[in-house]
Amino acid sequence: EAQVTQNPRYLITVTGKKLTVTCSQNMNHEYMSWYRQDPGLGLRQIYYSMNVEVTDKGDVPEGYKVSRKEKRNFPLILESPSPNQTSLYFCASSLLGDNSPLHFGNGTRLTVT
Amino acid sequence: GDSVTQMEGPVTLSEEACLTINCTYTATGYPSLFWYVQYPGEGLQLLLKATKADDKGSNKGFEATYRKETTSFHLEKGSVQVSDSAVYFCALKDSGAGSYQLTFGKGTKLSVIP
Numbered sequence: 001e002a003q004v005t006q007n008p009r010y011l012i013t014v015t016g017k018k019l020t021v022t023c024s025q026n027m028n029h030e031y032m033s034w035y036r037q038d039p040g041l042g043l044r045q046i047y048y049s050m051n052v053e054v055t056d057k058g059d060v061p062e063g064y065k066v067s068r069k070e071k072r073n074f075p076l077i078l079e080s081p082s083p084n085q086t087s088l089y090f091c092a093s094s095l096l097g098d099n100s101p102l103h104f105g106n107g108t109r110l111t112v113t
Numbered sequence: 114g115d116s117v118t119q120m121e122g123p124v125t126l127s128e129e130a131c132l133t134i135n136c137t138y139t140a141t142g143y144p145s146l147f148w149y150v151q152y153p154g155e156g157l158q159l160l161l162k163a164t165k166a167d168d169k170g171s172n173k174g175f176e177a178t179y180r181k182e183t184t185s186f187h188l189e190k191g192s193v194q195v196s197d198s199a200v201y202f203c204a205l206k207d208s209g210a211g212s213y214q215l216t217f218g219k220g221t222k223l224s225v226i227p
Contacts (some may be wrong), residue, residue: 102159
């Protein structure tokens with residue numbers, strides 16, 4: 001089944017403790033992206049990647065890192081999480097074509113205390 | 114830059130009522146337009162899309178027509194069901210701007226009551 005898989009679904013951590021949220025897609029998509037969703041703010045893009053070893057900042061990259069060593073994986077790294085990074089995070093992927101829709105994972109709800 | 118404006122929610126309707134969620138956009142190129150739906154506890158999934166002016170996207174009884182003259186892509190359904198309760202996002206992809214980024218509206222929460 002074609003899908004984007006994020007793990008974990010729920011994560012509670014403390015300020016400053018490094019964490020990684022994994023994202024994997026099995027559709028051979030070139031494009032992958034991370035979003036955070038907050039009430040009243042909608043979806044905001046954190047980072048994106050248009051191919052292996054190519055990553056770019058989105059609208060809200062501060063406090064996050066990503067890597068794209070393989071086409072299928074695009075982990076999101078929080079080196080030193082802070083409470084303002086408490087949010088619902090989504091990974092998404094697509095082909096690069098104009099009409100290609102994004103496929104989303106089911107989300108990771110992160111709480112930083 | 115590109116932007117998407119959709120009507121603020123929440124929207125509460127009775128079952129079998131008509132639904133319209135307004136969406137307007139600004140874009141530098143000739144964007145493709147999308148509606149995504151997010152059911153409780155899930156990620157977003159594509160509901161329908163339209164890639165050029167006057168195209169009509171449709172799926173699950175929902176429709177939206179790409180109106181270039183009014184820069185709009187309003188979502189409509191003639192008779193909503195309780196199972197349509199979700200958050201709906203309008204979005205555009207403007208490759209004419211030199212990227213493949215998707216720009217989202219802020220979402221409209223729809224609740225349908227029996």
